[in-house]
Amino acid sequence: MASPSTRIDDGHDMDSVNSGLMREKLSVLVVDNDALVRKVHEKIVSKLKVAKQVQIQTATNGKEALDLHLSGSSFDIILMDMQMPIMDGTEATKELRAMGVESMIVGVTSADARADKEAFTEAGLDQCLAKPLTADKIKSLVETLEKNK
Amino acid sequence: MERNNQLQRQVALMRQSLFDQGYLDEQFVQLEELQDDTNPNFVEEVVTLYYRDSARLIASIEQALDKSPLDFNKLDSYMHQFKGSSSSIGGRKVKTECSQFREYCRTGNGEGWQDKQGPEVQLLAPHRKKKRDSAHNSFC
Numbered sequence: 001m002a003s004p005s006t007r008i009d010d011g012h013d014m015d016s017v018n019s020g021l022m023r024e025k026l027s028v029l030v031v032d033n034d035a036l037v038r039k040v041h042e043k044i045v046s047k048l049k050v051a052k053q054v055q056i057q058t059a060t061n062g063k064e065a066l067d068l069h070l071s072g073s074s075f076d077i078i079l080m081d082m083q084m085p086i087m088d089g090t091e092a093t094k095e096l097r098a099m100g101v102e103s104m105i106v107g108v109t110s111a112d113a114r115a116d117k118e119a120f121t122e123a124g125l126d127q128c129l130a131k132p133l134t135a136d137k138i139k140s141l142v143e144t145l146e147k148n149k
Numbered sequence: 150m151e152r153n154n155q156l157q158r159q160v161a162l163m164r165q166s167l168f169d170q171g172y173l174d175e176q177f178v179q180l181e182e183l184q185d186d187t188n189p190n191f192v193e194e195v196v197t198l199y200y201r202d203s204a205r206l207i208a209s210i211e212q213a214l215d216k217s218p219l220d221f222n223k224l225d226s227y228m229h230q231f232k233g234s235s236s237s238i239g240g241r242k243v244k245t246e247c248s249q250f251r252e253y254c255r256t257g258n259g260e261g262w263q264d265k266q267g268p269e270v271q272l273l274a275p276h277r278k279k280k281r282d283s284a285h286n287s288f289c
Contacts, residue, residue: 034233036234036238110232
């Protein structure tokens with residue numbers, strides 16, 4: 001079983017003009033069974049420079065995401081794929097909300113079926129985005145996070 | 150020097166043709182923009198991962214298509230994975246075909262699969278080699 005990975009990016013090399021306004025830390029959990037998707041989403045988040053320190057962890061399925069939370073980890077944003085083996089995104093989202101996790105959980109899916117997306121959203125997502133994620137989509141999530149502080 | 154410039158021009162033209170023919174979309178440009186000094190081989194790494202995963206998925210799909218009756222749930226699951234990774238890399242044409250195949254699964258259209266399987270696997274196989282060669286020329 002793949003263990004979750006952690007990456008920390010220090011945003012201190014950006015413009016000093018903006019650094020005073022930038023949030024101190026952003027922690028993101030990327031949950032997807034596809035290694036390529038995890039790699040791309042991890043890179044997009046790490047390049048954004050939306051916080052002075054960006055911490056990214058990855059998990060390969062919903063159960064790993066749950067285990068991370070059970071071991072005490074918490075995140076500002078969870079990017080949750082819908083269809084995964086062992087525990088899918090819908091189930092994982094339900095479980096996380098039942099545990100009292102209040103993080104922003106964003107569904108990320110290439111699913112075509114509206115019924116699947118509706119069930120996913122009703123499990124407790126803050127929003128559901130279509131793959132592929134882009135820098136603009138993630139920036140907008142961080143802006144929402146800031147607005148809701 | 151002149152030879153290098155010529156090769157770079159050829160690679161640029163090949164790259165552009167992949168966009169012009171609809172094989173790649175804007176997402177691939179996003180990947181190129183993610184490449185930087187801290188990760189100078191990022192695009193090559195992602196493309197290599199994609200080819201490895203695609204080969205595995207296509208092999209699984211071909212195996213599943215040999216079974217009778219067809220297991221549409223399994224085929225749909227493979228196509229879902231393929232569509233997800235294709236869209237993440239900017240593989241526009243493959244993504245579109247995956248959606249079509251998923252529609253066949255939803256309607257239980259085994260003939261749709263059989264009609265498209267030959268030409269579409271051929272679509273992926275020779276262009277996979279062309280894209281891989283193009284990608285390697287760009288990044289090496």
